[in-house]
Amino acid sequence: MPLITTLKSRIVYNSRGNQTVEVDIITDDRYIGRACAPSGASVGKHEAQSFPQNEPLRAIQVLNSHLGKFIGAEASDPKAIFEIIKNIDSTPSYNIIGGSMAYALSIAAVDSASKALGIPLANLLRNNKPCKSPFPLGNFLGGGAHAGPGTPDIQEILVCPIGAADIKQALEMNFYVHRELRKLLENEDKSFTNGRGDEGAWAPRVNNDKALELAERSIKNSGFEIGSDLALGIDFAASSLWNGDNQRYEYRRQEMSRDTDEQIEFVNSLVQRYNLIYIEDPVHEEDFESMAEITRRNQKCIVTGDDMLVTNKERVIEASKYGACSGAILKVNQAGTLYEALLFSEECKRKNLKIITSHRSGESVDSHISHIAVATQSKMIKSGIVGGERVAKLNELLRLTEYGLIDGMADLSS
Numbered sequence: 001m002p003l004i005t006t007l008k009s010r011i012v013y014n015s016r017g018n019q020t021v022e023v024d025i026i027t028d029d030r031y032i033g034r035a036c037a038p039s040g041a042s043v044g045k046h047e048a049q050s051f052p053q054n055e056p057l058r059a060i061q062v063l064n065s066h067l068g069k070f071i072g073a074e075a076s077d078p079k080a081i082f083e084i085i086k087n088i089d090s091t092p093s094y095n096i097i098g099g100s101m102a103y104a105l106s107i108a109a110v111d112s113a114s115k116a117l118g119i120p121l122a123n124l125l126r127n128n129k130p131c132k133s134p135f136p137l138g139n140f141l142g143g144g145a146h147a148g149p150g151t152p153d154i155q156e157i158l159v160c161p162i163g164a165a166d167i168k169q170a171l172e173m174n175f176y177v178h179r180e181l182r183k184l185l186e187n188e189d190k191s192f193t194n195g196r197g198d199e200g201a202w203a204p205r206v207n208n209d210k211a212l213e214l215a216e217r218s219i220k221n222s223g224f225e226i227g228s229d230l231a232l233g234i235d236f237a238a239s240s241l242w243n244g245d246n247q248r249y250e251y252r253r254q255e256m257s258r259d260t261d262e263q264i265e266f267v268n269s270l271v272q273r274y275n276l277i278y279i280e281d282p283v284h285e286e287d288f289e290s291m292a293e294i295t296r297r298n299q300k301c302i303v304t305g306d307d308m309l310v311t312n313k314e315r316v317i318e319a320s321k322y323g324a325c326s327g328a329i330l331k332v333n334q335a336g337t338l339y340e341a342l343l344f345s346e347e348c349k350r351k352n353l354k355i356i357t358s359h360r361s362g363e364s365v366d367s368h369i370s371h372i373a374v375a376t377q378s379k380m381i382k383s384g385i386v387g388g389e390r391v392a393k394l395n396e397l398l399r400l401t402e403y404g405l406i407d408g409m410a411d412l413s414s
């Protein structure tokens, strides 16, 4: 029963060099848990608000005026921490304390508890469920909100080593094709500077079609078979493309636009053409009907809601009424607290949605999400391929395997 004895928060910086909040929670006067809040660039309308009045310092001031409420609380119980935070801020989007502070508090608490109990965080959260390794889903060519002008409108082209026998092999396969893709891009454009976007994906001056073609070629050139060794995915982040005024998806860098029907056809054609195993937010966050149609027509592909579901149990219930989504992104900071994210994961399982635990484009070197991915039986972990803050999560999966906590790879088919 690790009890909170001390609590402290500070401003630190994320991988984009922006301010964020970090929390230390000490239990039983000696076990330090620490967590730093990540942040997104393509943010869903229904996500928790990151900071009160966009001010990280304000979140710290709010917490400091309520510190006493946490003292003596049971740190291993995400619900207990959630209830204290809700007592301070009962707004649905955490407008008073900020979703980032809710994130850092709830993760630092279990981090400290896992140290006090002498067990990995995944074990603390897993409730005796079998622990399999999620497959690493890596962004290897990107644009959109994560990269500058001239890059593709599509936010992320992803690769997943579906044929890997273990996590080590899976990581090696992703590193290999990431390198191979660089060679292809250098051949394609002699002035390519090896520039990368926020998540370590190459950010070349190519359009969407060329980007996909090169991504596919990088797998083939590496000697891998698409569909059995590795498979491609896309995060369209379509809410960033959607213009509600003219009701069109605007591909500004490609100087064209699509109405909803054309967008659906475009998405379906890409799934077929590239044998995509995974697509994320192919339509904007409020369009459950189109998402349902895409889900229906692409049953072999994991049709995933990110901005659409925002790690919110109620949004899963709503989406399921339409038959929208076969996959769900889990980002704790979209929900705010870990407890809410765990409720979301339970609802996803009830509704038969595959869970994909994900990083944010603005990250820290923390690796808690690897434990959360394992404990929630996530099929994949979306955490980039290269970059210290991305690899930190992937290396943690190697450690969990070495400790014997993980027994084999997740089953993508069920």
Ligand code: 2PG
Pocket: 039, 040, 041, 042, 043, 145, 156, 199, 235, 237, 306, 358, 359, 360, 361, 362
């Ligand atoms: C996404 C994420 C992570 P961001 O859209 O899935 O890749 O990006 O953190 O910017 O929302």
Ligand code: MG
Pocket: 235, 237, 280, 281, 306, 307
């Ligand atoms: Mg996304």
